[in-house]
Amino acid sequence: MMFAPRLTVDLGKIQHNAATLVDRLGKRGIFVTAVTKAALGSPEIVRAMLRGGVAELGDSRIENIEAMRNADIAAPMTLIRSPMLSQVDRVVASADVSLNSELGVIRRLSAVAKRAGRKHGVILMVELGDRREGLMPADVKAAVREILSLPNIDLKGLGTNLACLSGVSPDDANMGKLSVLVDEVERAFSIHLETVSGGNSANLIWAFKSENTGRINNLRLGESILLGREALNRQVVEGLHTDAITLVAEVIESKVKPTKPDGALAQTALGTYAAAKDRGNVSQSLLAIGVQDIDPAAMMPPAGTEIIGCSSDHLVLTSSIGNLDVGAEVTFQLGYSALLRAMTSPFVTKEFRPASVVAGLRKSA
Numbered sequence: 386m387m388f389a390p391r392l393t394v395d396l397g398k399i400q401h402n403a404a405t406l407v408d409r410l411g412k413r414g415i416f417v418t419a420v421t422k423a424a425l426g427s428p429e430i431v432r433a434m435l436r437g438g439v440a441e442l443g444d445s446r447i448e449n450i451e452a453m454r455n456a457d458i459a460a461p462m463t464l465i466r467s468p469m470l471s472q473v474d475r476v477v478a479s480a481d482v483s484l485n486s487e488l489g490v491i492r493r494l495s496a497v498a499k500r501a502g503r504k505h506g507v508i509l510m511v512e513l514g515d516r517r518e519g520l521m522p523a524d525v526k527a528a529v530r531e532i533l534s535l536p537n538i539d540l541k542g543l544g545t546n547l548a549c550l551s552g553v554s555p556d557d558a559n560m561g562k563l564s565v566l567v568d569e570v571e572r573a574f575s576i577h578l579e580t581v582s583g584g585n586s587a588n589l590i591w592a593f594k595s596e597n598t599g600r601i602n603n604l605r606l607g608e609s610i611l612l613g614r615e616a617l618n619r620q621v622v623e624g625l626h627t628d629a630i631t632l633v634a635e636v637i638e639s640k641v642k643p644t645k646p647d648g649a650l651a652q653t654a655l656g657t658y659a660a661a662k663d664r665g666n667v668s669q670s671l672l673a674i675g676v677q678d679i680d681p682a683a684m685m686p687p688a689g690t691e692i693i694g695c696s697s698d699h700l701v702l703t704s705s706i707g708n709l710d711v712g713a714e715v716t717f718q719l720g721y722s723a724l725l726r727a728m729t730s731p732f733v734t735k736e737f738r739p740a741s742v743v744a745g746l747r748k749s750a
């Protein structure tokens with residue numbers, strides 16, 4: 386018995402995506418931290434990434450890191466969001482390294498690590514234009530001076546994150562600034578920084594094309610491994626699968642209906658105003674899934690169908706390829722925000738497949 390809605394996860398394709406990125410970036414001197422947050426630390430998915438050869442794992446939520454530890458995953462793990470002060474104990478207990486941008490947090494990590502008799506690795510984040518996390522470059526050396534004096538803290542290196550908040554593209558200019566900063570810090574303190582973490586799936590175009598990737602030797606990759614796309618223009622990365630994870634939803638109503646609403650129009654369920662287009666009568670199906678489970682703007686329906694709206698529990702699809710039967714299943718490819726939400730929804734089950742399957746429409750029995 387298969388349940389809908391469900392995510393169908395092709396573990397072979399995830400392994401292939403990971404292996405392809407590890408191989409291509411490895412040739413450029415860059416090792417891969419697989420980011421597991423959109424997979425909620427799912428042990429099956431994480432093991433596929435590790436089979437693909439990723440060096441280590443990263444997640445923004447300590448809960449996911451703890452879940453991976455509980456599943457006996459032994460790979461090195463980095464918390465890729467600055468630890469909450471209220472979670473520092475858990476971070477020291479389960480994560481080997483964390484990305485940091487506040488000295489007060491690093492001091493607390495040091496105290497807790499000392500008490501626990503553990504070492505905790507720190508990658509200091511540098512703000513290079515996207516205006517999310519990180520110290521301003523001018524403040525980095527003073528911070529390094531203090532970090533080097535803290536017991537039980539191991540300064541692993543410097544990192545940065547672009548594109549996520551403002552969409553700033555990684556390029557030779559901002560990546561070069563990070564490399565220069567690494568050289569300066571090493572010279573000023575006579576140390577070697579082993580990790581220079583240049584960013585996320587938005588760095589791939591730069592990483593493959595740049596004549597000189599400088600000191601950058603690590604990328605933290607989630608979306609490109611799971612969905613096969615880089616994160617600047619959402620282009621398919623050559624050779625990667627975009628359907629390693631697909632979403633299946635079930636038809637609960639199918640009728641021919643007028644596209645033009647009948648009555649005075651006010652707000653919809655989600656507080657917006659629907660753009661009512663009159664396209665005559667169409668074959669329209671309701672699928673049992675909604676914005677509680679997915680982001681309709683980041684779903685790619687099968688050819689011949691179109692998403693025309695979505696409320697909390699109903700997704701409305703029109704079809705130019707005939708009426709879909711009640712009980713039929715429809716398969717969607719996913720964008721990142723739809724994947725995140727579907728993985729997080731308790732109403733969406735997961736089906737793991739070791740081999741490939743063809744995506745598209747499937748009629749019910």
Ligand SMILES: *Cc1c(COP(=O)(O)O)cnc(C)c1O
Pocket residue numbers: 420422445465466546584585586587605606607608609616
């Ligand atoms: C989510 C995240 C990543 C991974 O981003 P993708 O675009 O999924 O590769 C990397 N670094 C940080 C800090 C993140 O929060």
